[in-house]
Amino acid sequence: MIRSVDCRGQALTKSEYKSLLPRAALNVQEAMGLIAPILAKVENGNQEDLFQLCEEFDGVRPVSIRVPESAIADSLNDLSPDIRSALELSIKRIRTVHLNQVRTDRTTSVVTGASVTEKWIPVDRVGLYVPGGRAVYPSSVMMNVIPAQIAQVPSIAVASPAQKDFGGLPHPTILATCALLGITEVYAIGGAQAIALFAYGMKDVCEKVDLVTGPGNIYVAAAKRSLRGVIGIDSEAGPTEIAILADESAIAGEVAADLISQAEHDTIAAAVLVTSSQKLATLVESELVKRVAATKHAQRIRQALTGIQSAIVLVDSMEQGTDVINAYAPEHLEIHTKNPATDAMRIRNAGAVFLGRFSPVSLGDYSAGSNHVLPTGGCACHSSGLSVQTFLRGVHFIEYSESAFREITSTVITLANAEDLPAHGEAMTARGETN
Numbered sequence: 001m002i003r004s005v006d007c008r009g010q011a012l013t014k015s016e017y018k019s020l021l022p023r024a025a026l027n028v029q030e031a032m033g034l035i036a037p038i039l040a041k042v043e044n045g046n047q048e049d050l051f052q053l054c055e056e057f058d059g060v061r062p063v064s065i066r067v068p069e070s071a072i073a074d075s076l077n078d079l080s081p082d083i084r085s086a087l088e089l090s091i092k093r094i095r096t097v098h099l100n101q102v103r104t105d106r107t108t109s110v111v112t113g114a115s116v117t118e119k120w121i122p123v124d125r126v127g128l129y130v131p132g133g134r135a136v137y138p139s140s141v142m143m144n145v146i147p148a149q150i151a152q153v154p155s156i157a158v159a160s161p162a163q164k165d166f167g168g169l170p171h172p173t174i175l176a177t178c179a180l181l182g183i184t185e186v187y188a189i190g191g192a193q194a195i196a197l198f199a200y201g202m203k204d205v206c207e208k209v210d211l212v213t214g215p216g217n218i219y220v221a222a223a224k225r226s227l228r229g230v231i232g233i234d235s236e237a238g239p240t241e242i243a244i245l246a247d248e249s250a251i252a253g254e255v256a257a258d259l260i261s262q263a264e265h266d267t268i269a270a271a272v273l274v275t276s277s278q279k280l281a282t283l284v285e286s287e288l289v290k291r292v293a294a295t296k297h298a299q300r301i302r303q304a305l306t307g308i309q310s311a312i313v314l315v316d317s318m319e320q321g322t323d324v325i326n327a328y329a330p331e332h333l334e335i336h337t338k339n340p341a342t343d344a345m346r347i348r349n350a351g352a353v354f355l356g357r358f359s360p361v362s363l364g365d366y367s368a369g370s371n372h373v374l375p376t377g378g379c380a381c382h383s384s385g386l387s388v389q390t391f392l393r394g395v396h397f398i399e400y401s402e403s404a405f406r407e408i409t410s411t412v413i414t415l416a417n418a419e420d421l422p423a424h425g426e427a428m429t430a431r432g433e434t435n
Contacts, residue, residue: 001288002259002271002305004281005313007324017327023377024268024309026238031222035192039226042196047205053193054162062168065197065205067175067186075175087177090367091142097369098147101388113401114408120392123232125155125207127198129214130174132161132190135265138177139366143373143386144214145181151391157209158183159198161190191216195223199231213386215373234390235383238376241270241309242361243330243350245321245343248277250336251357255280256287258334258360263304264297270309272328274321281312322346329380332361349381405431 005020012020041049047065055061076084103120110116128144130137141158148156158178160170169175170188178186187206189197195216201208212224215237224233242262244255259271275281292301304310315321318337325333329349337343340355347353351374352364364370373386400408409428416424 003311005311008314008316014327017324021328028222031218032226035222038192039196043200058162060162060164060168062162062188067188069184072175072179075172076179079176093369094146098150098388113404115399117397119395121395122151122153122391123210125209126153127209127212128158130160131216136171136173138173141177143371147388148391151388153391157185159187159189159194162188192219192223199227239268240265241330242332243272244334246275246336249338252283252287256284256291261362263301267300267303269304274313274324276315318343329378331374331376351375351380351385
């Protein structure tokens, strides 16, 4: 069901640990070549070209690319009361956490008469992508929209693939979640063509955006990489992944259930258990066999668990286990140990960390309050998850009085000359010239 990697008795480097835990093959560079004609078609085309792309890739021709506001409102009216209640509670918790991410403007007095003020200014317009492949992701609507709203982005648009089963509209639960959040600009388009529409804009269809965020498949990732610079992006989110750090105190059934929960997303999703307990490893393997057979998406999950990207890793201790985790830098990390808070203190590289048996990743996917748009593919060693900060830019406002300017003039001239840029110094001395 899942391969085993034995690191016991070995002292490996970060690179060596990483080589033992490869991700699934994902050739974004090749995908960039495949989507290049799509990007060009959108850049130089019109709405009819968008309709053709929807027909080609989603199997349906929407009535219009922009979803009518009436359809968004109708989706909320038709939403199951139970789902609406669950969404509203999750929205409340996500807002509570993200409100604490708001940045405040700060002014620093460098010397008397000289100040630098850092202001946090939201981007003017964002495009938020919500995938619509094997599953429905109202959670991704919440995770993208709420921090953008808290950042006070003045213009927010959402794109999600047209659905054949819903007359060319995005899934109604996606639309209902948009309605709950007050989002009225939604586009029925997915994949690379959606990212291109946001990046280039199209007359009478969609205004160009400044930033695109949200997860998607390899073609969405390829479009983001191709168009970075035309637009800002959050990250190139790849297949989801879970790592679990566990000792002998962990409960095998719970560990197996959590590995399965993320493997459910995709056949190339990664599920990794790092443990110091051979007994736990054996029990988890048995639980996986039993639980996978009983779950709805058994074939998809089995393919993910048997892939090269998934493994049970045996280590000598939790110290070695955290070395493995920091080398792997998982998107999601669960810690099932006797002292999860202590063990978590050694974690440096992870997108989000879930402590203890009552904090599973599933909680973070929906209702913990944290954000589930997280760095994948080992990018957690240098990148963070989506946050209010994603939608803000820190801009410095510099103001010097004449006396503070005179005091620093000679220093600036010296450095300008040291860099052989004398005109920089002359811009300083020009202020002493008599007109």
